[in-house]
Amino acid sequence: MRKPIIAGNWKMHKTVAEGLAFMDAIKPEVSGTDVEVLVCAPFTLLPSLVEAAKGTNIKIGAQNMHYEDHGAFTGEVSADMLLDIGVTHVIIGHSERRQYFAETDETVNLKTRKALSKGLTPVVCCGESLEQREAGETKTVCKTQIVKAFENISLADASKVVVAYEPIWAIGTGKTSSSKDANDVIAYIREVLAALYSTEVSEEIRIQYGGSVKPANVEEIMNETDIDGALVGGASLEADSFVQLVNF
Numbered sequence: 219m220r221k222p223i224i225a226g227n228w229k230m231h232k233t234v235a236e237g238l239a240f241m242d243a244i245k246p247e248v249s250g251t252d253v254e255v256l257v258c259a260p261f262t263l264l265p266s267l268v269e270a271a272k273g274t275n276i277k278i279g280a281q282n283m284h285y286e287d288h289g290a291f292t293g294e295v296s297a298d299m300l301l302d303i304g305v306t307h308v309i310i311g312h313s314e315r316r317q318y319f320a321e322t323d324e325t326v327n328l329k330t331r332k333a334l335s336k337g338l339t340p341v342v343c344c345g346e347s348l349e350q351r352e353a354g355e356t357k358t359v360c361k362t363q364i365v366k367a368f369e370n371i372s373l374a375d376a377s378k379v380v381v382a383y384e385p386i387w388a389i390g391t392g393k394t395s396s397s398k399d400a401n402d403v404i405a406y407i408r409e410v411l412a413a414l415y416s417t418e419v420s421e422e423i424r425i426q427y428g429g430s431v432k433p434a435n436v437e438e439i440m441n442e443t444d445i446d447g448a449l450v451g452g453a454s455l456e457a458d459s460f461v462q463l464v465n466f
């Protein structure tokens with residue numbers, strides 16, 4: 219059985235004080251859940267959030283990292299630096315990084331491999347644009363992104379990756395993919411993974427849906443057979459709403 223994973227992606231939001239207030243508010247409300255709870259925050263908040271999450275079931279993730287260990291990469295953060303402060307997860311290849319920061323399928327692969335080699339759990343994002351969806355290219359786009367992201371990743375490591383299917387047109391727009399459509403694409407991504415590895419491995423890999431997930435639609439989404447979690451932007455920013463998502 220795949221353990222469901224509900225993750226917040228705060229994007230470029232919150233000060234340390236706001237992040238700590240959020241942690242205080244959610245801790246007692248999510249402590250009893252069987253769901254894996256993950257909060258992915260801006261770099262500046264990570265040490266404080268890791269400290270606040272000690273002794274709880276809440277995991278803390280970054281939203282990006284570099285694929286090199288160190289060097290002249292102004293503004294970047296390495297896997298070792300994340301591990302150094304106790305971060306366990308890292309989002310890789312979010313569509314906003316692809317769109318605004320020149321992330322490519324190749325850098326997604328390099329980062330995913332580096333994260334795995336260091337023992338960080340990568341949350342690897344894929345998903346099509348509205349134009350690609352309307353052209354009937356959803357599955358081809360996801361296949362290309364997934365095949366490249368998993369290139370040179372061993373069978374043993376593959377099952378440690380979390381995949382997030384986030385159709386770009388559904389991010390921050392209030393437009394959610396219907397849960398059936400999202401499940402259909404996610405089941406297809408699982409087929410792609412089965413062809414790359416084995417059915418067994420593909421059945422172990424957790425695949426989240428992301429794109430305008432909120433308390434009102436989370437249960438329907440999570441009831442789908444192939445959807446193992448949600449990667450949530452806007453609705454993860456308020457403690458009340460995040461708690462409802464976790465306790466779907």
Ligand SMILES: O=C(CO)COP(=O)(O)O
Pocket residue numbers: 227312384388389390391392428429430431449450451452453
């Ligand atoms: O990009 C997302 C999570 O990574 C989704 O954002 P929204 O939940 O705000 O649509």
